[in-house]
Amino acid sequence: MHKKEFYQIARPIITHEAYLEMRNIPHHHGTVFDHCLGTAYVSYKIAKKLKLDHVAITRGCLLHDFYLYKFKKTSGLSLLKDAFCHTKNHPKIALQNALQHFELNAKERNIITGHMFPMGLPKTREAFVVSFVDKGLAIAEYFGRLRFFVRSKYRPAHVPA
Numbered sequence: 001m002h003k004k005e006f007y008q009i010a011r012p013i014i015t016h017e018a019y020l021e022m023r024n025i026p027h028h029h030g031t032v033f034d035h036c037l038g039t040a041y042v043s044y045k046i047a048k049k050l051k052l053d054h055v056a057i058t059r060g061c062l063l064h065d066f067y068l069y070k071f072k073k074t075s076g077l078s079l080l081k082d083a084f085c086h087t088k089n090h091p092k093i094a095l096q097n098a099l100q101h102f103e104l105n106a107k108e109r110n111i112i113t114g115h116m117f118p119m120g121l122p123k124t125r126e127a128f129v130v131s132f133v134d135k136g137l138a139i140a141e142y143f144g145r146l147r148f149f150v151r152s153k154y155r156p157a158h159v160p161a
Helices: 002-014 017-024 032-050 054-062 076-101 106-114 125-142 147-153
Strands: none
Touching (some): 002 017, 002 054, 017 076, 032 054, 054 125, 076 106, 106 125
């Protein structure tokens, strides 16, 4: 039942033409699309258990990395500077992109801008959940443990890879 409800909430976003571009952007040894979908599903399940706003958490989380560019890896001090700038700026860019294509409530906006705590400030319980789930899955994705799991478990069968 959870997967069906999750997909009903997620469908208008994950089938949107601009959002589908994220399938081509590498992220944590996978794609931004896969990362956002996995993070959103785990956050959705937590929201349901804690009786939080599961609709806002799903929508905001799907859009938390909607920045639509490939992070260019450099080396040495440039890498640190570039990574810091990306970490600091991508939530603002994701919000701008999201607002061009979707209507968002205040909770969803804060999930997007607050997910990079301590760089951004989560002001709601939903934003804190997304921030922690995002970090946990990112660590797992870096180690390659969830790449196949996220792709197979969270992606609805009829959504193209």
